[in-house]
Amino acid sequence: EIVLTQSPGTLSLSPGESATLSCRATQTVTNTYLAWYQQKPGRAPRLLIFGASRRATGIPDRFSGSGSGTGFTLTISRLEPEDFAMYYCQQYGDLPGAFGQGTNVEIK
Amino acid sequence: QGQLVQSGPEVQKPGASLKVSCKASGFTFRNYYINWVRQAPGQGLEWVGWITPYNGNRNYAPKFQGRVTLTTDTSTSTAYMELKRLKSDDTAVYYCARPMNYGEPSDAFDIWGQGTMVSVSS
Numbered sequence: 480e481i482v483l484t485q486s487p488g489t490l491s492l493s494p495g496e497s498a499t500l501s502c503r504a505t506q507t508v509t510n511t512y513l514a515w516y517q518q519k520p521g522r523a524p525r526l527l528i529f530g531a532s533r534r535a536t537g538i539p540d541r542f543s544g545s546g547s548g549t550g551f552t553l554t555i556s557r558l559e560p561e562d563f564a565m566y567y568c569q570q571y572g573d574l575p576g577a578f579g580q581g582t583n584v585e586i587k
Numbered sequence: 588q589g590q591l592v593q594s595g596p597e598v599q600k601p602g603a604s605l606k607v608s609c610k611a612s613g614f615t616f617r618n619y620y621i622n623w624v625r626q627a628p629g630q631g632l633e634w635v636g637w638i639t640p641y642n643g644n645r646n647y648a649p650k651f652q653g654r655v656t657l658t659t660d661t662s663t664s665t666a667y668m669e670l671k672r673l674k675s676d677d678t679a680v681y682y683c684a685r686p687m688n689y690g691e692p693s694d695a696f697d698i699w700g701q702g703t704m705v706s707v708s709s
Contacts (some may be wrong), residue, residue, distance in 0.1 A: 514695035529695035
């Protein structure tokens with residue numbers, strides 16, 4: 480079973496700055512089947528990135544994903560006020576599907 | 588584009604059972620696996636299992652085996668999750684979610700239900 484570890488747990492930044500979120504897997508993620516989600520309080524997660532680097536429909540280009548194997552990164556350039564939220568990575572290449580524990584991007 | 592609408596909040600006692608529904612619209616229900624994911628208060632996301640309406644095949648996360656049953660009703664495009672022998676740590680928001688690609692059980696989830704809050708307390 481693949482376990483995903485996200486870091487840091489909390490990222491305190493100001494609007495306009497860039498955010499770099501990390502997701503590390505205990506085993507190679509098959510076919511780079513790695514997704515990133517944004518979640519705001521009381522809301523369902525929203526898909527941002529799939530296949531490690533492909534933006535989902537309607538996602539602004541300030542969100543970008545990279546990585547392969549066991550290490551993946553979500554970068555948010557020029558943080559907008561609506562970007563402050565929780566972010567989760569998910570691997571879907573092997574069963575059981577797994578999520579990371581999340582990174583909270585908060586306003587500094 | 589598609590939508591999943593879930594049933595309302597539930598309050599149950601330990602040992603009881605509950606059944607949450609997830610009604611699909613805007614896409615061909617039979618073609619897509621439906622996954623269930625839960626989130627305990629203040630915690631992360633946890634995959635529960637998936638089912639395909641096409642033939643009823645299902646797969647459960649090991650920790651839920653024996654307590655969870657996923658079903659579908661293709662006549663109403665509705666998926667169901669039944670959880671038995673409830674415990675206090677089953678208190679969570681339960682989401683249904685649709686994978687991006689039809690015919691794929693495990694995939695990135697591009698459509699989510701709004702979530703159903705389940706509270707288990709004596």
